[in-house]
Amino acid sequence: MSYLLEVKNLKKYFTVPNGLLHAVDDVSFSIKKGETLGIVGESGCGKSTLGRVILRLHEPTSGRILYEGMDITTFSKSEMIHMRRNMQIIFQDPYASLNPRFTVAQIIEEPLKIHKLYKTSGERKERIEELMEMVGLSKRVYNSYPHEFDGGRRQRIVIARALSINPQFIVCDEPVSALDVSVQAQILNLMMELQKKLGLTYIFISHDLSVVKHISDNVGVMYLGQLIEKASKKKIFKKPLHPYTNALLSSIPSINVDVKKERQILRGEIASPINPKQGCRFAKRCEFAADICFNSNPKYVEAEEDHFVACHRFEEAANDI
Missing domain, CATH: 3.40.50.300 (P-loop containing nucleotide triphosphate hydrolases)
Known part of the structure; x- marks a missing residue:
């Protein structure tokens, strides 16, 4: 097996x-x-x-x-x-695992740069926008910072970053x-x-x-x-x-009050x-x-x-x- x-x-x-x-x-x-x-x-x-x-x-x-x-x-x-x-990881606290000085785009782009997956900034931008759409983030938050989001959207950023390198x-x-x-x-x-x-x-x-x-x-x-x-x-x-x-x-x-557990x-x-x-x-x-x-x-x-x-x-x- x-x-x-x-x-x-x-x-x-x-x-x-x-x-x-x-x-x-x-x-x-x-x-x-x-x-x-x-x-x-x-x-x-x-x-x-x-x-x-x-x-x-x-x-x-x-x-x-x-x-x-x-x-x-x-x-x-x-x-x-x-x-x-x-092999990637999604951490428990989305705020602690995000760099507060990076925008959403920079956070997702960082693994792409480290692993040299795309040659040009245009290709990386296209990939970032694809990932944002995949996890349910609007393009208008492309240049926003982690402190501007609630916990759910921060975790979506973390998921997008984890998925960025396939x-x-x-x-x-x-x-x-x-x-x-x-x-x-x-x-x-x-x-x-x-x-x-x-x-x-x-x-x-x-x-x-x-x-x-x-x-x-x-x-x-x-x-x-x-x-x-x-x-x-x-x-x-x-x-x-x-x-x-x-x-x-x-x-x-x-939630079943009729069942005694x-x-x-x-x-x-x-x-x-x-x-x-x-x-x-x-x-x-x-x-x-x-x-x-x-x-x-x-x-x-x-x-x-x-x-x-x-x-x-x-x-x-x-x-x-």
Whole structure:
């Protein structure tokens, strides 16, 4: 089976005063071309760090990142500059990721200049106007500055900049979390339209399960640096295998007042990602935890077809859910 991106045993540790912070710890997954993998989890679980390590904005501690079969962890800085044409990122805060001294045209034009894609300013201008139309920006804002826009239109500028060099793969790092709900829907629909039109592949990072359900084909759940469950959107939302995934799903608000939904409250101490101890990191908060959970790290296995989970007692938990 051919994949656009394969991540194998990826790790990213940061040195802190008390030891090593395991921000991303032995994560593995694959994405087919044209698909969207949603990554969800609590704040601090390592999902944003994972996205940045995949693009080598942070250098991995160990592991492999295969893009179209090429291991980009071995690439030099000059080789990675060339790879930037294929791999881009959309950041969470559109205002912080835009140069306030640049106009819309200059922001979108900058990648074109860096990668020397067009010879003349006229060709670049034509490309800029094409991109602005593609993301729903009027030509009259060509020479406007970021502070003149609301969050939704700023994010459209960021998307246009990311698309300017025709990438195949984009890491979307909570791209709608800073926007109003009505604007979120507009940006999500735009991203889905662009994906269909241009054949883009996304990693969509979010803490909002409703957003992930709307845009993703497959969903991966992270907890304290580890990928603990991954499956198709349908399987994850219909039959989660990991107790933590079930707790996350129970937190989704429902607009149906006639359906009584039991909220699962997680109790217990949150394990430290700094020099983590042997055993499952969710064990102290898990109602299904047994001795093996505290003494042995659970293996990440394929429990069902294309449904992966890292849990010693997923069978007991799934039957009870």
